[in-house]
Amino acid sequence: MNNNRISELDWLRVILILAVFLHHVLMPFNGDGWHIMNAQSSKLLDDIMVYFEQFRLPILFFIAGVGSVLLLRKVHPYQFLHDKFLRLFVPLLIGVLIVVPPQGYIEDIAKYDSFLQAFPKLALKFDSNHLWFIEYLVVFSLLAVPFHLFLESQWASSLKEFLEWLSDTSCGLFGLVLVLIILRVGLKLYFPDNGHGIDNLSSSLFYLFFFAAGMICIQSQKVWLSLEKYRRKNFTWLLVSSFIFYGYYYSPDLSEYLSLQTRWSIWWFVCCLVAWSALLTLLGYAQRHLTTTPKWLKLSNELIFPFYIFHQTVIVVVGYHVISLPISLTYKAMILAISAFFITAAICLLVIYPFNLTRRFFGLKPRRSNVSDGIAYNKAVRRPARET
Helix, strand or coil, X not given: CCCCCCHHHHHHHHHHHHHHHHHHHHHHHCCCXXXXXXXXXXXXXXXXXXXXXXXXXXXXXXXXXXXXXXXXXXXXXXXXXXXXXXXXXXHHHHHHHHHCXXXXXXXXXXHCCCHXXXXXXXXXXXXXXXXXXXXXXXXXXXXXXXXXXXXXXXXXXXXXXXXXXXCCCCCHHHHHHHHHHHHHHHHHHHCCCCXXXXXXXXXXXHHHHHHHHHHHHCCCHHHXXXXXXXXXXXXXXHHHHHHHHHHHHCXXXXXXXXXXXXXXXXXXXXXXXXXXXXXXXXXXXXXXXXXXXXXXXXXXXXXXXXXXXXXXXXXXXXXXXXXXXXXXXXXXXXXXXXXXXXXXXXXXXXXXXXXXXXXXXCCCCCHHHHHHHHHHHHHHCCCCCCCC
């Protein structure tokens, strides 16, 4: 399988992280009980947000799985783990100790005289907060090494052949949603908690499925290109899944007829339908239309990781002051979105990007190696050749 830079993943990574940013900007206004909450909330906003939160992070884990395979193809597993230690574990540790504490302080600001007083206690809590995403990636990267060895072995040939056959059937790769549903609904029976601790297997194994799916799909040119080939079919599945999702979401009270466990199982079922069909659809249309990586997108891809690390803390701190303004919910959301974006972007561009020390702390390679790393990356990550 030939490799060129996979531009659609560059685009999707940036788009989805910005979608996560927008989601957190709107959290104070949807009535869902976040770190900070506006006095007024919008039910319509909550109804829209609940849909998009089904697939943003799963697709990001899928992209991370693809990236793991591409890196493991060009470096020794030891180098891979060393790279992930520097670019994931170190930023996670720094983030937990420095970036996350201000959120805890704002959430319980009445309990403390000052942030300096609260900081030691909050830092030593080692609360990953929104950085659970990176915590998962650290663990998944450890698992990626043996799984990649399996995928490169003859033992995985039957799996590859099955996926290639499935990609040409009437249901296509959407049929794999059955595996996801069994995994999600089954594990929720034993791990019903919605927390994102790595030990909550109903959460961690759900996202691991997408990470592993990314590692598997990139193994076969036929499977990868089928995402574009059958993009319209997958879009149809997404429309059907979305109709079922909101049909159940807005259904009348079913407590007289169904137990609480059954109602939750149906909910996880419809969520899986949307998550998997959205993944297939977005990857297919991105392959079709997002075929180049301009210079600004390369820079955005480099800075999107520290942007993710800082964005929620900036939103919470700025939002704490914005929600007290005597203006409408719409204007508050707009002010928070614009101010939080530019403050977070300024931190990335002016504090993280120019200095090797801060680059290392937040997952970027030292500037002296940018040119050589860029050449190596472009050689290692190549787009699959189009079928004629």
